[in-house]
Amino acid sequence: MSQARGGNGGRPKRPTMVDVAREAGVALRTVSRVVNNDPTVGPEYVSKVEAAIAALNFRPDERARQLRTGVTGTIGAAVRRIAEVNPELAAIEQTARDCGLTLLAASTDFDEPREREILISMCRQRLDGIIVEPYGENHAYLQPELDAGMPLVAMDRPMSGISVDCVMSDNASGIGIAFHHLSQHGHRRIAYIGDSELVFSGRERAAAFRAALRAHGQPIEGLVHPGPITTERVCAALDTALHGDDPATALVTGNMDTTLTVLRCLGPQAAAQLAIVGFDEVPLADLLQPALTVVAQETFTIGRTAVELLRARMADPSRPVQTVVVPVTLKVRGSGELKP
Structure with a gap:
């Protein structure tokens, strides 16, 4: 079995698809098709590539997949507090996990400049969508992100200065x-x-x-x-x-x-x-x-509905803006x- 080596004192580097192709004795494109579950690849090639993957302990580069597909499988949640009990955030995390999504959460700590910093950072990371528990008085600075296709959902209260889906209590x-x-x-x-x-x-x-x-x-x-x-x-x-x-x-x-x-x-x-x-x-x-x-x-209904609204917006960016009011x-x- 060949061993991928790096230049840092001979320490093994993370194997790439090139290493897998060399180990399996197949073309690089064949490895890519197997990694991406292409059903047209012959079973004998699948077996060779899977054996090489196991031998090299290869892990696909998630960043490359994201660049290719434009989908990260990750959503963001900017909420007012994380350190204390936050049942809505717990519901968001559970619902996201059930949908095969990873959650990246950050606390705005009731601080408007911090909220703005977090939301801009999440947008720049090109997450698939963001759920916001708004605090700031004006979110118009996010309009360019909306225009560029970033799905946003407000939770607990509407966002000001922009029109986005919202879920809140009655x-x-x-x-x-x-x-x-x-x-x-x-x-x-x-x-x-x-x-x-x-x-x-x-x-x-x-x-x-x-x-x-x-x-x-x-x-x-x-x-x-x-x-x-x-x-x-x-x-x-x-x-x-x-x-x-x-x-x-x-x-x-x-x-x-x-x-x-x-x-x-x-x-x-x-x-x-x-x-x-x-x-x-x-x-x-x-x-x-x-x-x-x-x-x-x-609270669980609010968190779950926030994820559902976000997924619906991700699937159909042109759908009418919706506000869901949850009974108490x-x-x-x-x-x-x-x-x-």
Whole structure:
């Protein structure tokens, strides 16, 4: 058996198709056809090439295949956080794997310049498509990539400045469900604390809560508190909502981070006495006393749908832009059922 050698101290180099052709005693083109599963190659040649491949421990150059076919078999996901639990990303990875795709993921860390850097880098790597959990206020800089055929799908919220497929939860319906649930349990003064309205989901949820107050003939002043999710800001909002002349007896929290901050600000004793419905599932929510009632997003469905939309766009770049709104589910556990 021949051994491919390199110039670095005689250390064996990675064998090439030229080495395989020499080992098998066939033409280079025959090796290429066997490697690419050409069904017209005679079985005797296939056997020779496969024996040479095994003898040399040859591995095809994936980069060469990608250049030839224009397909990488890899998709990107730019999400806001990786270090913490991210069920949508887990669903994307599983669905991609089921479809024979490899996932390259990066965390934007709620940083607009970092998001831009990551997305431009992914585009330059010529991935087959990219799923984005958007954070930045304007993504128009990606329009040339769209024009060049790069498939993009937004997840959790639309991308601004460009028109791309999107999958997200039914934010307005979720807030309405939470408000109605607390109202049915006798609460007439219900407050909301949520994310900044600079964020699409924060804006949608705060607007839906104001609409619910109006529909029930309730005033808005002192009851709606969107803003940055900081301990200082959330504690101040709680003080306004719960300790005014006409205090709220129930609370809707706008996302998981807000819920956790609210629980820390209240402390176990006060939290156990306040009716709360959180938007987003919260880790260990069933271990709280009482257990936390939440409006849960269908995170696996969102992640799976994002991959499906991306594959559909890859298959048919001219298809109409589609937005999929995924229903939410109320999970009744105890905190949202406390009476005033």
